Amino acid sequence: MKSSAIVLASRPTGEPGPENFRTEEIEIGTPRDGEVSLRVLYLSLDPYMRGRMSDAKSYAKPVVVGGIMEGETVCEVTQSGSPEFNEGDIVRAMTGWRTHAVMDAKNVKRVNTYGAPASTALGVLGMPGFTAYGGMKVIGQPKAGETVVVAAASGPVGSLVGQLAMRAGARAVGIAGGRDKCDYVKNELGFDAAVDHRSPDFASKLAALCPDGIDVYFENVGGHVWDAVFPLLNLYARVPVCGLIAQYNGPSKGEHDRLPVTMSTILRRSLLLRGFINTEFAPTHYEAFQQELGPLVATGEIKYREDVVDGLENAPEAFMGMLKGSNFGKLLVRVR
Numbered sequence: 001m002k003s004s005a006i007v008l009a010s011r012p013t014g015e016p017g018p019e020n021f022r023t024e025e026i027e028i029g030t031p032r033d034g035e036v037s038l039r040v041l042y043l044s045l046d047p048y049m050r051g052r053m054s055d056a057k058s059y060a061k062p063v064v065v066g067g068i069m070e071g072e073t074v075c076e077v078t079q080s081g082s083p084e085f086n087e088g089d090i091v092r093a094m095t096g097w098r099t100h101a102v103m104d105a106k107n108v109k110r111v112n113t114y115g116a117p118a119s120t121a122l123g124v125l126g127m128p129g130f131t132a133y134g135g136m137k138v139i140g141q142p143k144a145g146e147t148v149v150v151a152a153a154s155g156p157v158g159s160l161v162g163q164l165a166m167r168a169g170a171r172a173v174g175i176a177g178g179r180d181k182c183d184y185v186k187n188e189l190g191f192d193a194a195v196d197h198r199s200p201d202f203a204s205k206l207a208a209l210c211p212d213g214i215d216v217y218f219e220n221v222g223g224h225v226w227d228a229v230f231p232l233l234n235l236y237a238r239v240p241v242c243g244l245i246a247q248y249n250g251p252s253k254g255e256h257d258r259l260p261v262t263m264s265t266i267l268r269r270s271l272l273l274r275g276f277i278n279t280e281f282a283p284t285h286y287e288a289f290q291q292e293l294g295p296l297v298a299t300g301e302i303k304y305r306e307d308v309v310d311g312l313e314n315a316p317e318a319f320m321g322m323l324k325g326s327n328f329g330k331l332l333v334r335v336r
Contacts, residue, residue, distance in 0.1 A: 001027075001028050001029065001030065001037070001100060001102075002025050002026065002027055002028065002100075003025070003026050003028045003098045003099050003100035003101060004023060004024075004025060004098060004099045004312060005023070005024050005025075005026050005068045005096070005097060005098035005099070006021055006022070006023055006024075006068070006069050006097040006098070006312065006313075006315055006316065007021070007022050007023075007024055007066055007067060007068050007069065008020065008021070008022075008053060008063045008064070008065055008066065008067055008068075008069055009021055009022035009065070009066075010065060011053060011054060011055060011065065012053055012054075015320070015323065015324075016050065016053060016316075016319070016320055016323070017320070018316060018317075018320075020053065020316075021069070021316040023313065026068075026098070028100055028101060028102045029102055030079065030102065031079050031080065031081040031082075031102050032081055033081045033082075034081060034082055034104060034105055034106075035081045035082065035102055035103060035104055035105060036077050036079070036080045036081065036082055036085050036091075036102070036103060036105050036108055037077070037078045037079035037080070037100070037101075037102050038073075038075035038076065038077060038078065038091070038093060038095060038100060038101045038102070038103060038108070039075060039076045039078050039099070039100055040073045040074075040075050040095055040098060040099050040100065040101065040312075040335045041073070041074050041075055041076055041090075041118070041334070041335060042073060042074040042118070042119050042122055042332050042333065042334055042335065043071050043072075043073050043097060043312065043315060043332065043333040043335055044071055044072045044073065044122035044123070044126070044127070044330075044331075044332060045071065045315065045318055045319050045322055045327075045331040045332070045333060046071070046127070046128070046331075047243055047245045047322065047323065048243075049069065049070060049071060049319065050323060052069075052070050053069075059277055068096035068097060068098055069096055069097040069315075070094065070096050070097075071094070071095070071096050071097050072092060072093070072094050072095075072122060072126070072127060073092065073093060073094075073095045073096075073122070073335075074090065074091070074092050074111060074118050074119060074121050074122055075090070075091055075092070075093055075095065075101070075108075076088065076089070076090060076091075077089040077090075077091060077108075078100075080105075081105075082105035084105050085105060085108065085110075089110060090110075090111045090118050091108045091109060091110055091111055092108075092109050092111055092121050092122065092126070093107060093108045093109070094107065097312065097315055098312070099312055099335055099336075112290065112294070113125050113294060113297070113298070114294035114295050114297065114298040115298035116294070116297045116298045119306060119308075119332055120297060120304065122330070122332060123156045123304060123306060123330035123332070124156060124159075124160060124293070124297050124302065124304035124330070125290065125293060125294060125297055127278060128155075128156035128157045128160070128330060129156065129157075129160050129289070129293065130278050130281075130282070130285075130286060130289050131157050131242055131278040132156075132157045132158070132160035132161045132164060132218075133160070133164065133285065133289045133293065134276070134278050134280075134281035134282075134285055134289070135161070135218060135240035135242055135276060135278075136161060136164045136165070136216075136218070136240065137281070137285060138240075138276070138281055138285070139238055139239075139240040139272070139274045139276065140161075140165075140216040140218060140238050140240050141216075141238065142164070142165045142168040142169075142170040142215070142216050143168065143169070143170065143215075144168065144169030144170065145169065145170070145171075146170045146171070146215035146216060147170065147171045147173060147210055147212060147213065147214050147215050147216075148161070148162070148165035148170045148171065148172050148173070148214075148215065148216040148217075148218070149173045149174075149175065149206075149210065149214050149216070149217045149218070149229060149232075150162050150165075150172070150173075150174055150175065150217070150218040150220070151175045151197075151217075151218065151219060151220040151221040151225050151229075152175070152176065152220040152221055152243075152245070153174025153175055153176045153181075153185045153189075153191065153194065154174070154176045154181040154182075154184050154185050154189075154305070154328060154329065155220070155327075155329070155330070156304070156329065156330035157218075157220060157242060157243075158174065158176075158218065158220055159185070159189055159303070159304065159305070159329075160302065160304070161218045162174050162185070162189060162191045163189060163190070163302055163303065165216070166190065166191070166192075170215075170216070171192045172191045172192050172193075173191065173192060173193045173194070173195070173206075173209050173210060173214075174186070174189070174191045174193070174194040174195070175194070175195055175197050175206070175221075175225055175229075176194060176195075176196065176197070177196065177197055177198050177325045178196060178198060179196065180328070181194075181196075181328060182194040182195065182196050184305070184328075188303060189303055190303075193209045195209055197221075197224070197225050197228075202224075202228055203227070203228035206228050206229065206232070207228075207231075207232060210232050212234075213232050213233065213234035213237075214229060214232045214233050214234060214237060215234050215236075215237055215238070216237065216238050216239075216240075217229050217233060217237065217238075217239045218239075218240050218242060219239055219240065219241045219242060219243070219244070220242050220243045220244075220245065221243070221244065221245055222243075222244035222245070223244075226258070227258075230261075230262070230265065233265070233269060233271055234269070235269050235270060236269070236270050236271070236272070237269065237271050237272070238271075238272045238274075239271065239272065239273045239274070240274060240276060241273060241274065241275040241276070242276070245323065304329070304330065305328065305329030305330065306329050306330045306332055307327045307328050307329045307330065307331045307332070308332045308333075308334050309331070309332070309333050309334070310333075310334050310336065311333070311334075311335070311336050312333060312335045312336070314333065315333045318331060318333060319331075
């Protein structure tokens with residue numbers, strides 16, 4: 001059997017371009033004992049993939065030039081050499097950007113979405129959802145009456161962060177890019193307030209929405225959003241640092257050295273800034289996350305939005321757009 005795959009053609013400098021990707025046909029064979037053959041249904045596109053395209057030192061190894069782009073997928077088992085899986089089972093696996101794969105059954109997980117669509121296993125009930133859950137459960141720890149602010153609030157992580165804050169009795173303020181996204185955050189997700197980071201008076205608007213300061217700030221962006229949030233952090237504020245998408249393509253125009261002011265303020269206000277990768281919380285919190293949120297997503301009590309692009313060949317363009325904020329909700333590729 002052959003699979004169509006998108007590989008890393010070259011490492012980008014700054015923003016990725018079409019020249020950094022290449023489509024190839026690869027032989028994948030048939031499953032041996034302990035392996036399964038998979039047909040990819042959905043591919044998840046996530047900001048962390050930009051880091052994998054670089055050879056800079058990080059928490060995970062980069063994709064080698066010529067290697068298949070890394071990514072998690074929801075798949076259908078088409079042939080099984082393992083007693084753990086049957087033909088037709090819906091599973092998730094790190095197959096990367098391709099249409100078919102043969103994998104060790106030990107690296108394949110059965111999908112359980114409690115009745116929600118299988119695609120949610122890559123979004124609100126998958127890695128992004130668990131990132132929000134783990135970051136808030138372990139680091140943010142919102143309390144009733146506190147103010148929680150989250151950047152990229154219309155995205156798969158930020159949208160759940162705000163909903164978890166409200167379920168804890170806190171006030172949720174979302175930061176998003178554009179009127180449509182802000183309307184979605186406030187009117188559909190039910191946040192207490194939303195503010196457009198593209199507004200020329202963004203910082204003053206955010207301050208007006210947080211008259212009592214900020215107790216928890218869930219960081220997904222960095223850059224000028226951080227500059228507006230930072231002066232509003234209260235004594236003992238907690239900052240789960242999940243992502244810094246504004247910096248993934250290198251320094252932006254007008255960047256300045258934030259370190260001296262940041263360090264002195266951390267000291268004076270006894271701030272907790274804690275970077276994390278969601279996998280570190282999985283052994284102790286993943287099962288509880290699934291059991292707690294699965295039924296809430298299935299019944300609609302927890303809301304989510306998906307942005308689905310058709311065709312693996314369109315993954316590079318969709319990915320490049322995501323890094324600029326063009327997606328609206330969890331970005332998925334429906335693989336034909």
